[in-house]
Amino acid sequence: MDDIIPKDRAKPFKWVGTRPVRPDGVPKVTGLALYGADFAMPGMLVGRILRSPHAHARIRSIDTSKAAALPGVKAVTTSADFPEQKFEYVGPERVAVNFWHVTRNIMARDKVLYEGHALAAVAATSKAVADEALSLIEVDYEVLPHVIDVEAAMRPDAPLLFPDLITRGVDPAPTKPSNISKRLEFKIGDLEAGFAAADEIVEMSFKTAPVHQAYIEPQACAARFDADGQGEIWSSSQGHFVVRALTAQLLGMKVGDLRVYPAEIGGAFGGKTVIYLEPVAAMLARKSGHPVKIVMSREDVFRASGPTSGSAMTVKIGVKRDGKIVAADGVFKFQAGAFPGSPVMNACMCAFAPYDIPNARSVGYDVVCNRPKVAAYRAPGSPISAFAVESVLDVLAQRLGMDPLQLRLKNAARAGTQMVYGPKLSHNGYAETIEALLDHPAYKAPLKKNQGRGVASGYWFNAGGESSATLHVNEDGTVVVATGSPDIGGSRASMAIMAAETLGIDYDQVRPIVADTASVGYTHVTGGSRVTFATGIAVVDAAKKVIRELCARAAMIWDVDVEGVVWEDGYAKPASSNVGDFKPLSLKEIAAKRALTGGPIGAAAAVNAGGVAPGFATQFCDVEVDPETGKVTVLRFVAAQDVGRAIHPSYVEGQIQGGVVQGIGWALNEEYIYDSRGRLENPGFLDYRIPVASDLPMIEAVLIEVPNPNHPYGAKGVAEVNICPPMAAIANAIDRAVGRRLTELPMSPPKVLAAIDAREQA
């Protein structure tokens, strides 16, 4: 039965690789799609959250009595309503959850740790009443010194967020607390010998600003509770099963007593893999007996939801004269925000991953500071360390007089290369992205004065894991594909394509949906670039089961053995002339006889998908620097990426273009600006400047297809690695345009101008 899917392109695909209209497109462009803020129920209340005005303060007391007494207020909650959680790290190291921290993040206890930290909430009959109630809550704060910068937070005299935080990963364990939550290290080979053998060594330090995912849709949710303790939540997230698990834990509920419905999602990029509002809305609903909706404002999003880390890094790389890298060393210090858990481990593992380096080490520090707890952001950690590594490589290429793509090609990791984190790489794809750009006609195009061309690469693991899918054959032969993966980047179209290809039916005969937590099996978050790979395997597995059932039904109709039936191009056919002379039966014809042959036809499949292939990207860009203002204009951007096989090329190209745009914003403009008291001064899109269309050239996506043999159609994750190269590519282009190396993000006009002025003064 597995041979129903062609293993090579000898049998051309009918749907894989085509660009049909997305099934969720019409409701989105007509405004009828239901996002998190769109749900309404009779008697629903407005929930509002009181947030800390201080970056760091002890809560001496909270008095909510006046708010609770205000007419129209139906419930008030503080941390006192939420059960205390055990202090322990649960789950994998990189994403270990400590519910003692999580419950304090959604509702402060004892201390507020950042401006915007939630510490009380109300549910009222209108927003006006709710806002008035918030103003009546009396909080007595003891304001404490705060710290935001990562290196300042690591100093021995820094204000401590937690008086008992002892650094993990250090032997022997420190005796004094600090803000350093964790130290980690990966190492292969002999670093000292490697550097001793090098002809050129470059060591540089870098800083990056924390940046927000800047999704367009703020977090929003609605919750209701029945008197029997059963709860329901509607929310916009990257994983409603994870929303269910986290909310149930924080409320002390059984997972089975909570049902979570996925809303359409207006962007996330990692920021909606965690929760803020759901437990609060659920608590208010439980206390008031009414449904409650809470919607974050844009200011709330900036002040209270997780961005990615700011960092301080030092990277040292040694090469032979022929360009062979012989040693690399990196130290990466990452802000975790108010609670431990930055993506510094990913940064350490990805930093040198594109390259075959025999002697390498990466050391990471996870550091708490008075900012919102960081959340995942597109290839979390990897873009930050890539900025440092890819900048140093550019300096080395210039010193060696070598083309920067050729330097990368000479050192490219290939199947069999040992990674700094241990195992050997088992998939190719990186060298192919470099070769594609070397062959690109624009790579040799001439540049004018004040223009420069920069190159950089990136690596991301991609992911597999647990996914479920259910296929139902409808009475008329159309098919419903239900999965548990929220659709952020067009995954419903990809699921429909893979189901149609496997079943041999038309794309428009398949209706893909995202089912709620009670209607499909457990499915992990839409994150890690895992959905087309892992959920796609579940969809194909379920389609194969349906085909087996369809063949069995055809055998019954023809009164032959099931072994005598094969499935080809959407029809059951006799396996040979010996079986008999039967007219092929379509899926529609078999569905029409479902009752006669055993009842409804459908199948479910669940996988824990492995055999993930990583993503590699290489990009070049041309920039022009205005020497009068320091403004950097991106003139051209070409982004090559190994995508395995593009199931729906338009959405793959969209992922690449989106990742590059976010990288351009990270490189040139985006940063949090704090005042001296640790209060954010730019919590909105007017002052936190993300790129808009008029800032950007057309971004050319170059799809490299090196199929992953572990996926039925060869798919690899495509959503994240594209954000890794842009910051370094732009820094490298600026250096080649004006001869100044910028090592701090964002490379905003004042910094670029200062660098140009320094050059002229020198």
Add this chain to the structure above:
Amino acid sequence: MGTAPARVVLTGGLSRRYTGNVQEFAVEAKDLRGVIKALDRLYPGLGEHLEEETTVAIDGEIHEVGYYQPIRPGSEVFFIPKLEGG
């Protein structure tokens, strides 16, 4: 069994935390369940940590930890910190 054992390696601080810095093991097993059982016999409790906290690379292919993963004679098995993205 007369077959080449698998080379099993703990990375990313796992050996520091759980095995007194012993990083490499030779294990004869036909699947990952057997590998985990063998390591758990050497360091009681280690099996649960590996199941909960790691991703596994078997001959370079990265998988979620699953008992059913086959192990060939001479395979390289790396337990690495679990990976997750955005």
